[in-house]
Amino acid sequence: MVKNSIQKLSIVGLGNVGSHLFDAFAQENIEITHVVTRSEPSQRVRAKSEWIQDPKDLPSGQLVIICVPDDLIASIIAEIPVDCPIAYTSGSVSLSNLPKRDELGVFYPLQTFTKDSPINIFEVPFFIEARSTDFASKLFDLAWVISRNVNYASSADRKKMHLAAVFINNFTNHLAHISKQYLDGEDLDFNHLKPLLKETARKLESQDPISIQTGPARRNDQEIIQEQIDALENPIQKELYRLFSKSIHQTYFND
Known part of the structure; x- marks a missing residue:
């Protein structure tokens, strides 16, 4: 059984990630003694921290978890008392690029978070890294309190996971936006696509993506591909359609 030694901590930033971590720790009776935000947090947060x-x-000697945009991490670290252990939640900032502190580590949840949108954090993968083995172990044990998917990962591997996550999440969401924008312009209901989206996600739970690809590019149906490109008015969307079709074609055909 994992025995967590961290019972108190502070959080800097209560955006999408910070707010979910706040709730997850509070649910597991980890005391969040202080929160650092520019604007006043909700009464619910103020009642606990x-x-x-x-x-x-921030109180000396106590763990601080930084949940701020990547370009602010280094400057925030520089302001925190020198005897505070620190972990940050970024997927793309290398540990070696940050100020020299012995107890500095990574507490990266690989998930898309939106404030006030519930999530089962027990299923969220956490990636842990630190400058010392002892501190990495403490962060691992803390993550295990709120998740059952905790892993050690180097900065290089974490950045690769983050890059892949951009493809599978950020770009996928943007493609959904493009689809909705197109259908809205044609006075058609985007909700009709949601069962298709759910089925795609369901298949990916158990099958290799390469085995479930369908559509005009997979069939090499050049007539339909050109017809659909011509139907698009936005030049960026036309180019995206061409690039995706080309990538799919090159995946399945050798010519």
């Missing part, structure tokens, strides 16, 4: 605006005022 002390709100401060300056990281310099």
Whole structure:
């Protein structure tokens, strides 16, 4: 059984990631003594934690989890008391690129988070890295309190996972936006595509993506491909359609 030694911590940033971690830790009786945000948090948060605006005022010697945009991580670290262990939640910032601290690590949840959108965090993969084996072990045990999918990963591997996640999540969501935008313009209902989206996700749970590809490019149906490209008015969308079709074609055909 994993024995977690961290019972108190502070969180910097209560955006999409920070708010979910706050709730997950609170649910498991991990005390969040302080939260650092520019604007005043909700009464629900204030009832459990002390709100401060300056990281310099964080309590000494206590773990701080930083949940801010990547370009702010280094500057936030520089403001936190030097004896505080620190972990940050970024998927793409290398540990070696940050200020020299012995107890500095990564606490990266590989998931898309949206405030007030419930998620089963027990299923979320967490990737742990730290400058010392001891601190990495402590972060692993802490992650195990809220998830049953915890892994050690180097900065290089974590960045590769993040890149793949951009394809499978961020780009997929943008493609859904393009589909909705197109159908809205044609006065058609985007909701009709949702069963298709759900079935695609269901298949991916148990099958290799390469085995379930369908559509005009998979069939090499050049007539339909050209017809659909011609139907699009947005030049970027036309190019996206061409690029995706070309990628699919090259995956399945050798010519």
